[in-house]
Amino acid sequence: MTETSSTRSAADETHGAQGAQVAPRSRLRRVMRYLPLIAPVLLWAVPCWVLLYTGQHWPLPVALAGTTLSGLGLIGMPLAMARGHGRRRQDRAAIIGDALLGGVWVLFTWSVLLGVLLRLALAVAGVGDGQGRARIVTWAAVGVTAVLLAWGYAEARRVPRVRRLDVELPRLGAGLDGTRVVLITDTHYGPLDRARWSARVCETVNTLEADLVCHTGDIADGTAERRRAQAAPLGTVQATRARVYVTGNHEYYSEAQGWVDLMDELGWEPLRNRHLLLERGGDTLVVAGVDDVTAESSGLAGHRAHLAGALNGADPGLPVLLLAHQPTFVDRAAAHGIDLQLSGHTHGGQIWPFHYLLRLDQPAVAGLSRHGTRTLLYTSRGTGFWGPPFRVFAPSEITLLVLRSPQRSSPGAR
Template identity: 85%
Template sequence: MTEAGDTRPAEGEARAPRQSGLQRLIRHVPLIAPVLLWAVPCWVLLHGGQHWPPPATPVGTALFALALVGMPFAMARGHGRRQQDRAAIVGDTLLGVGWVLFTWSVLLGVLLRLALTVAGVGESQDRARIVSCAVLGVTAVLLGWGYAEARRVPRVRRLDVVLPRLGPGLDGFRVALITDTHYGPLDRARWSARVCEMVNTLEADLVCHTGDIADGTAERRRAQATPLGTVRATRARVYVTGNHEYYSEAQGWVDLMDELGWQPLRNRHLLLERGGDTLVVAGVDDVTAESSGLAGHRAHLAGALSGTDPDLPVLLLAHQPKFVGQAAAAGIDLQLSGHTHGGQIWPFHHLVRIDQPTVAGLSHHGVRTLLYTSRGTGFWGPPFRVFAPSEITLLVLRSPRH
């Protein structure tokens, strides 16, 4: 029994865990990040000793303040319950502009100032103005180039992948991969049609879409997704859900893909035969599916492989690369994934690596499992791709016994 006024917990009473300084900081990141995103370039461009003639500094500062307030407001209206596409475009664009401005304000604000000091550019006003002009110039070039990169039809990336268990009859089997199309507020119906035309030129045996078809419901983005029905494959067209499907009625997307002639591999598989040899093509729901609360949706690899011959090679579709841990434990031969966008806007890929084992390309895991991570076919949110080009991938499977 504790005395009156004693604030110590009674015996057996759980103590609230004390949070570290880092944990407390992480809790405030959503509030701190937008402020830093706009405050840092505002200081580098306007308040770092430039002494711009009036009214440049007060007007510029007001614009940065407007962006700081307007970006989260627009994104909330665009991606929240209201789902207003125009607001989403404004918010997403501001996010991309802010990220590029912030990145190059930090880099040039430090490195270029140091270089100018070493070079003998002594007056602080001259140094500050040169840095400001450099930041604005680099940002303008990267945003213009990044916008063009995001909106163009992706280049085709071709590579041969040797699978030790692949039978000689399947040597040369062609797998086309598209992923993360992210049809969204910017209408990309024509872009979608051109992507599908490009896929058809590859004459693939199997065409795969590894999720994140769109941002929005199937009903809302149907016009942009409809060209997927024109994709041709000699054997099959298969699809698995991504995490963004679970933000917008995933079952509607599963149903639409089925309607368009794609086979949703929801924890199931199919067998493809050629030249007397067989390939298992399996798929799992995204790892976020179970937390969505949608009945019957979860990533279940054992269910996807149920009834298969363990001696057959397996090609697995899983939206997120981090599923490769389970794939490697099960002895999967090749996993195809997307999700990362290759970082989309440099240097965001460093943050992606915190959550995913790989950002792009072919990697080896466990005893025999290969993982191919696509940089994605479209883009999410900000309509920019900087040093992370989109791709349509053609993987040609090779047998070592051919």
């Protein structure tokens, strides 16, 4: 069979479109390689310069003290994070390093913003001289940072609020209308002991009368043996039909198979490239799950994201609910005509304005979005937090999705 010019043209356009999508992600990955070296210097040096040396003329002891603190942070933060998240896995070091990272990110953000915007506003309003305006900016940045960190810590440590939304799936049968799906994800049990928080989250989930409860990965930072006490309350979660789980990328940093085994022990069904059927009222929903997209590169035998395997044996005419940890998997989901994908991974950015960087790597950061002609994606902001114990303008959530059929008999049908 010969290839026609139109076929070649279409193929070229397809490859061109794919290349356009891949190129930004490839550039981002190249930049990310150097980020651990560049980021700490910028995070500590920029606030130091803006708050101490841009027209303020602080007394020498004040300038020296501030500069010394910045230098200690620049040295101490990477060391603490290396000891906490590297081979030694020292929880106390991780707590210190993570807190410093979150604190300096907020200080960096607001010293830059206020250093430009507030100083400009004060100049336009004719408030003070250059030094006076510079000092106002310094105290404003320090004050805003302190307030946001206190609020962000409280937001990170509280039990998430329940976010409820109806999701209509055109292929969902009337018998499944009102199916209640609860999504938790990115619990990230870690150096800060959150066993009590975990129990309270599970108590909240149990008030939602779920038919299906899903956990889309990143259970913890650390091995199942080390974080077992924090994860144990997941065994108390109740669902009328099933509790299902898929791996996240952080499982592959910490003996993923151990987490799969523990979730199985706690009564959750790991959907590792497989599916189950949820039947009600004469209608059927395929509930499928895949390993995280990083699984194959982990080198762990048998772990990889394999959507075709997850759907093997399923009736192609049935609606499909897919669990995949990262939103980026939605390209493959849309190609297979998946009806709804549930994901986490992004934390909604966790600390503003980090979500702008996430948009370079993920097709969605939070909420419901459409991809292709059929596929819907719901991206949770996450139930816990990773690393820095702060959430700033990115609240955590427990999500209740009520699936709706276009053929339902009445709007209030369960």
